[in-house]
Amino acid sequence: MIELLWNPPPPKTRGPKQRLTLDQVVTAAIEVAATLGIDELSMRKVAQHLGVGAMSLYTYVPGKDELFELMIDRAWGDRRLPDRALPWRAQVEFHAQEAWRMYETHPWLIRSNLWRMPLGPNVLDAQEDLYRAVALTGLPLSDVARIAGLVESQVFGAARSAVTDTSVASHTGVSQDAYWESRAGFWRTYYSFERFPTMTRIWESGGFDEEYSDAAWEFGLGLLLDGVERLIPPSPHPAGT
């Protein structure tokens, strides 16, 4: 599975040269996904984007699923790792910041419902480093795993709701007018103040407004990490033996 991620095959010597590289194919696929959206991504369109025949892609990649895993691993590869000299909390916050930036750069990652992580080297490197940072707390390892998962899924959730609503319209620009028109029509027609009083109050107070800002995830992460800090037992000898 995804040998390509770990073992890029040695260049063949016998036949004709490859016209492209694997990197070019992955890049083209990401560009198509960014331009047309993840569910308009098809082998034919990637090939067309590269100016080759559809079936030629299969000399670079075993199939669409594998190409997709390569795309995901590529996206994770852009995540920088925190400075290990920082305190654990700053390192974890840095990881969250990078994850957020990744979803911002590659919104198709959210639609991609990575129901199983691709186990690529970039993914594993980033996760290992997050685990390492959380482990600096000294908490039991089972808690470390859970906390790291919380951080990731918290940022994912924030990114998902950010992409979900306003931003999808403004980013892709066009053709979302119809979507908004129908949605506005929905609110006008079916929304009932009596049935959804709390949502109405939140709406009127502007509580749903901050869609694509860092505040969306910083609040939750702060809450989470405050809780983690309280889990850490005070060190028995704060200074000196």
Add this chain to the structure above:
Amino acid sequence: MIELLWNPPPPKTRGPKQRLTLDQVVTAAIEVAATLGIDELSMRKVAQHLGVGAMSLYTYVPGKDELFELMIDRAWGDRRLPDRALPWRAQVEFHAQEAWRMYETHPWLIRSNLWRMPLGPNVLDAQEDLYRAVALTGLPLSDVARIAGLVESQVFGAARSAVTDTSVASHTGVSQDAYWESRAGFWRTYYSFERFPTMTRIWESGGFDEEYSDAAWEFGLGLLLDGVERLIPPSPHPAGT
């Protein structure tokens, strides 16, 4: 958009009777998704499951997307609401419990990348009630919205990682052997103790084991709600006056 969810059309009086009901169609679709998995779901298979022609479904439902939204709203309709006499924390925990149960019952919801909520009545009722429960804390409404989002995405994240790994194999039972074989082969071939020391330690300590148990989300939710409790300013007059 999804008029069907809010305005089930009045039964027609002119033509022949419908052979089925909308509910039957949605039920059949959910059964197909549960049996074959969400990406094997197709109009033709749902129709076959019902013993009708493929195109007959389109007299009940405008298209596959709408059918899918009906499926999601149906799943949310199974969520019970907490007793309003309980303290806010117990109500929120009840909501999380119900969300977890929903993902357990309908794993296809996780694969379903609900990038936009369907805005069905059941979805909105459940969300409204969660907002209401969180609002009992008396916190600012913008925080209420964020906290409710955190609770949902936390349970979603836990459910996703639970479904992702072991459980997908054991639940669907068959044909996942190949998946596991290849994954085991991966660990044997590429996993490096030196490269991933923290993950190795967590693995050896059993920190990755608790996949499909309530502990997966209870820990994170506890952390979260502890943090929320600390946000609540102590009531100025705990008793008296």
Add this chain to the structure above:
DNA sequence: CCTCTTCTCCGTACGGCGTACTGCATGCCG
């Protein structure tokens, strides 16, 4: 009752998808 109108069901068909197969051109190795 007959006819008109409306509706359900569904066979056919179209364009798109992932990809198996195959023929062909390419260019290294013996």
Add this chain to the structure above:
DNA sequence: CGGCATGCAGTACGCCGTACGGAGAAGAGG
């Protein structure tokens, strides 16, 4: 130079969602 491993791509197969139109059912109006 001959042989052969290899990259490229045309064709085709079996899926998919669904537009279209025809056949038959059944209430509405005379």
